[in-house]
Amino acid sequence: MxxxxxxxxxxxxxxxxxxxxxxxxxxxxxxxxxxxxxxxGAAEVVPLPTVTAFVDTIATNQRGDARYATLSTNAGVRVLGGFLDVWKPLTEIVDAGVSAPAVDGFPAVVPSTWSGVPNDGTPDGKVVNAAVHQANIDYVVKATASRSAVQAVQAYLDDRRGKGYSVTDGMGPLTDAWRSAAQQVTSITTVASDATSKLYNDTGNNTGVAGSANERFGSVVDLVNLVGNNASTEPAKRFYKYARPYRWSSSVQVLPTLVPAKSSTPTTDGGFTSGHSAEAVRDAVAMAYAVPERFQEMLSRGLELGESRILAGMHSPLDVLSGRILGQASAAANLADPANMARKAAAVTQAHATLMAATGTNADTFATFAQSGTLADDRFADYATNKANYLRRLTYGFTPVSATNAIAAVPKGAEVLLETRQPYLSDAQRRVVLKTTALPSGYPVMDDAEGWGRINLFAAADGYGAFxxxxxxxxxxxxxxxxxxxxxxxxxxxxxxxxxxxxxxxxxxxxxxxxxxxxxxxxxxxxxxxxxxxxxxxxxxxxxxxxxxxxxxxxxxxxxxxxxxxxxxxxxxxxxxxxxxxxxxxxxxxxxxxxxxxxxxxxxxxxxxxxxxxxxxxxxxxxxxxxxxxxxxxxxxxxxxxxxxxxxx
Structure with missing residues (x-):
C-alpha cells in the first residue's frame, strides 16, 4: 500500500x-x-374534480332562502351528501324550523313536521344503514360511560368557552403570547359543579380584538374570523334532521354539568353536523395557516375539540367528522378567495413579527421555540401521540361501507391549506401531496365527490406519500x-x-x-x-x-x-x-x-x-x-x- x-x-x-x-x-x-x-417524465398533475366546486359556491350555504334549500343548490349540504346513505330525513329540504318565500322560480320552503325525537311515534325519517347508525350511537354510549375526570373537564370547557379561545392552547409555548396579542378573554375559568341549575355562558370575546382596534394583532384575528364566512352548520342541521345521540339512546350519559345546555326545542336542534366541531376546525386551520410552525399541533387541537363533543354526550362521531369536513372546506374556500390574498399575507407577517417580539425570538429561533414545549406544559408536544389521535379522530373506527381503493380526488382550492406549511411547493405539487396522503375510500359520509372527506392534513404536512x-x-x-x-x-x-x-x-x-x-x-x-x-x-x-x-x-x-x-x-x-x-x-x-x-x-x-x-x-x-x-x-x-x-x- x-x-x-x-x-x-x-x-x-x-x-x-x-x-x-x-x-x-x-x-x-x-x-x-x-x-x-x-x-x-413529467410530474403527476391532479385534475380538478368535474363536479361543482364548494369553493366556488360557498355563498349558497344559507338557510331561509328558497334558492339554496336543496342538496343540489346548497354547498354546505352537498359536501355532506354521503350521509344520505346512512339516514334519509323526512324531507330533503333545509326546512327544520325554517320557512322561506318562493323566489326566482324556487318553491317556497314550508317548515318540516320533523319532531326531532326518534321513536316518538311521529314519522321523522328513515335509517338507511342500520349497522352504521347503530355503531354511531353505540360509540357515544361507550365513550360517555368511560370518560375520565380530565376528559369531563375538557369537554365542559370546550362546550361553554368560545371555540376560538379554546383551540389556542394548541399553540403550546406560544399560547400566552397569542392570547395576549389577540386580546382574547374568557369568563369561564372554572367548571360548573351544580349539574341542575348552574350553566356558565362565556362573556369573553372568543377570537380576540380584530382590525385596526388591535394594532399588533388585528390582522391575525381578522384571518381567524374570515374563515367563518358562509360557514354555518345550520343549513346542514336543518336539512338532514338527525337527532342528538342522547335522544337516540337513554344510555348516552350527557355530562352532568352540561345537562342545562340540552335544548328544549329538538325540532331545531339536530346533531348532524356539529357546529362546535366545524368552528374549532376552521379556527385551528386559520391559526395553523398564520403560524405553520405549530401546524400539526393546531390541527390536532381542532379535532380534539370535536371529540370532546362526543365525550360530552352532545354529538355522535358522524356529527363530529362531518364538522371536520365542512370546517376544512369552509376554511379553504375563504383562504382561496383571491379577494383575501392581501389579508392572508398581512396576517402571516403580523403573526410572526408580534409573536417573535413577545417571545424574544427571531427568524432563526422562532420555530425551535414554537416546538420547545414538554408534555408538562403542552399536551401536543409528542408527535407520535398527535399522529395516532388525529388518525383515530378522522374515522372513529367506522368499518368501510364500500371499496377502500378508489383513487383520491382533490377538491378545487384545497391546496391553499398547505400554502404556508409548504411554501416551497407549487399549488400543483400541494395537490399531489393531498392526493398521495389521502385517507382510503369507503368510510361513511367521507366519500364526497370533491374529496373533502378524505383529506388528511396532518399527513399532508409531512410531505408526499408517493412520487x-x-x-x-x-x-x-x-x-x-x-x-x-x-x-x-x-x-x-x-x-x-x-x-x-x-x-x-x-x-x-x-x-x-x-x-x-x-x-x-x-x-x-x-x-x-x-x-x-x-x-x-x-x-x-x-x-x-x-x-x-x-x-x-x-x-x-x-x-x-x-x-x-x-x-x-x-x-x-x-x-x-x-x-x-x-x-x-x-x-x-x-x-x-x-x-x-x-x-x-x-x-x-x-x-x-x-x-x-x-x-x-x-x-x-x-x-x-x-x-x-x-x-x-x-x-x-x-x-x-x-x-x-x-x-x-
Whole structure:
C-alpha cells in the first residue's frame, strides 16, 4: 500500500487528500462516471374534480332562502351528501324550523313536521344503514360511560368557552403570547359543579380584538374570523334532521354539568353536523395557516375539540367528522378567495413579527421555540401521540361501507391549506401531496365527490406519500422558515424520481420505497432514516448529502458523487460506526468532492479507533477533501469495497 506523498493533519476545518491515498482504484485507471438516474417524465398533475366546486359556491350555504334549500343548490349540504346513505330525513329540504318565500322560480320552503325525537311515534325519517347508525350511537354510549375526570373537564370547557379561545392552547409555548396579542378573554375559568341549575355562558370575546382596534394583532384575528364566512352548520342541521345521540339512546350519559345546555326545542336542534366541531376546525386551520410552525399541533387541537363533543354526550362521531369536513372546506374556500390574498399575507407577517417580539425570538429561533414545549406544559408536544389521535379522530373506527381503493380526488382550492406549511411547493405539487396522503375510500359520509372527506392534513404536512414522474423540489433558504428547512416524515412510495434543487435543506425520515432514484443538485438533502432515499440510485451533482440515520443510511442502488461543490456528510453517533455511516448495495463512485465526518449524540472516538464510513459492493474513486470534526490526525483507508478512517493520537 502506497502512502500519500505528503501527510497533513486533518483539522476540523478540513484538508485536501489526493486521489493517490491508500487503496482504491489506481491513478492510471480512468474513473467511469455513471449516468444520473433516468428521467421519469413529467410530474403527476391532479385534475380538478368535474363536479361543482364548494369553493366556488360557498355563498349558497344559507338557510331561509328558497334558492339554496336543496342538496343540489346548497354547498354546505352537498359536501355532506354521503350521509344520505346512512339516514334519509323526512324531507330533503333545509326546512327544520325554517320557512322561506318562493323566489326566482324556487318553491317556497314550508317548515318540516320533523319532531326531532326518534321513536316518538311521529314519522321523522328513515335509517338507511342500520349497522352504521347503530355503531354511531353505540360509540357515544361507550365513550360517555368511560370518560375520565380530565376528559369531563375538557369537554365542559370546550362546550361553554368560545371555540376560538379554546383551540389556542394548541399553540403550546406560544399560547400566552397569542392570547395576549389577540386580546382574547374568557369568563369561564372554572367548571360548573351544580349539574341542575348552574350553566356558565362565556362573556369573553372568543377570537380576540380584530382590525385596526388591535394594532399588533388585528390582522391575525381578522384571518381567524374570515374563515367563518358562509360557514354555518345550520343549513346542514336543518336539512338532514338527525337527532342528538342522547335522544337516540337513554344510555348516552350527557355530562352532568352540561345537562342545562340540552335544548328544549329538538325540532331545531339536530346533531348532524356539529357546529362546535366545524368552528374549532376552521379556527385551528386559520391559526395553523398564520403560524405553520405549530401546524400539526393546531390541527390536532381542532379535532380534539370535536371529540370532546362526543365525550360530552352532545354529538355522535358522524356529527363530529362531518364538522371536520365542512370546517376544512369552509376554511379553504375563504383562504382561496383571491379577494383575501392581501389579508392572508398581512396576517402571516403580523403573526410572526408580534409573536417573535413577545417571545424574544427571531427568524432563526422562532420555530425551535414554537416546538420547545414538554408534555408538562403542552399536551401536543409528542408527535407520535398527535399522529395516532388525529388518525383515530378522522374515522372513529367506522368499518368501510364500500371499496377502500378508489383513487383520491382533490377538491378545487384545497391546496391553499398547505400554502404556508409548504411554501416551497407549487399549488400543483400541494395537490399531489393531498392526493398521495389521502385517507382510503369507503368510510361513511367521507366519500364526497370533491374529496373533502378524505383529506388528511396532518399527513399532508409531512410531505408526499408517493412520487410519480420527476418530483423537483426547489427550496430558497434566503426566504427563511420552511423554505430554508423542512422534514418529510411520510413513507414515500411510487416509481418517480426526486430532484432536490435550491439552497434549502430537505430532510427525509420515512421508510421510503420509491424506485426512480434521487438527484441532488444544490442545497442539502438529509437522510434521517435507514431507507430515506428509497430503492433507486443516489446521484450527488451538487450540494450536501447528509447521513443522519440511527443506523447506517442504506442506499439500495448506486451512489455517485461528482467533483466540485459536492459534500457527503456522515453524522456518526455510535462507537460501532454504523450510525450515520453509508451502506451502498451496489457501486459507490467517488469522483472527488468533500467528505465531512461529524459526531453526534455525544459520541467521540479515541486514538486507534477505526471507523467504517462507507461500505459498498464496489467502491471506486476517492474524495478530494476530507474534514473530520475535532481531530488533528486521521488516516483514510480505501479498499475495493470499504472506506475506513483510523483515528491517530
Amino acid at each position: 502506497q502512502k500519500p506523498s505528503s501527510r497533513r493533519n486533518l483539522l476540523a476545518l478540513g484538508i485536501t487528500l489526493g486521489l493517490s491515498a491508500c487503496g482504491g482504484a489506481s491513478s492510471d485507471e480512468p474513473l467511469v462516471i455513471p449516468a444520473a438516474p433516468a428521467d421519469q 410519480s414522474g420527476n418530483v423537483v423540489i426547489v427550496m430558497d433558504a434566503s426566504k427563511g422558515g420552511f423554505n430554508a428547512a423542512d422534514r418529510w416524515r411520510n413513507d414515500i412510495s411510487g416509481n418517480g424520481k426526486l430532484v432536490k434543487q435550491g439552497t434549502g435543506t430537505l430532510k427525509l425520515a420515512g421508510a421510503n420505497t420509491w424506485s426512480g432514484g434521487t438527484e441532488l443538485t444544490a442545497g442539502t438533502l438529509q437522510g434521517d432514516s435507514a431507507s430515506a432515499f428509497g430503492t433507486g440510485d443516489m446521484y450527488v451533482r451538487g450540494g450536501t448529502l447528509v447521513a443522519n440515520a440511527q443506523t447506517a443510511l442504506k442506499l439500495a442502488g448506486n451512489y455517485t458523487q461528482l467533483s466540485g461543490s459536492t459534500t457527503l456528510e456522515l453524522d456518526l453517533g455510535a462507537a460501532s460506526g454504523s450510525q450515520g455511516s453509508l451502506a451502498v448495495a451496489s457501486t459507490a463512485t467517488i469522483a472527488g468532492g468533500t467528505l465531512h465526518v461529524k459526531f453526534a449524540n455525544g459520541y467521540k472516538p479515541k486514538a486507534g479507533d477505526v471507523l467504517t464510513l462507507i461500505t459498498a459492493a464496489s467502491l471506486k474513486g476517492k474524495f478530494a477533501t476530507i474534514t473530520v470534526d475535532g481531530f488533528a490526525n486521521v488516516t483514510p483507508n480505501y479498499s475495493a469495497a470499504t472506506l475506513t478512517l483510523t483515528i491517530g493520537s
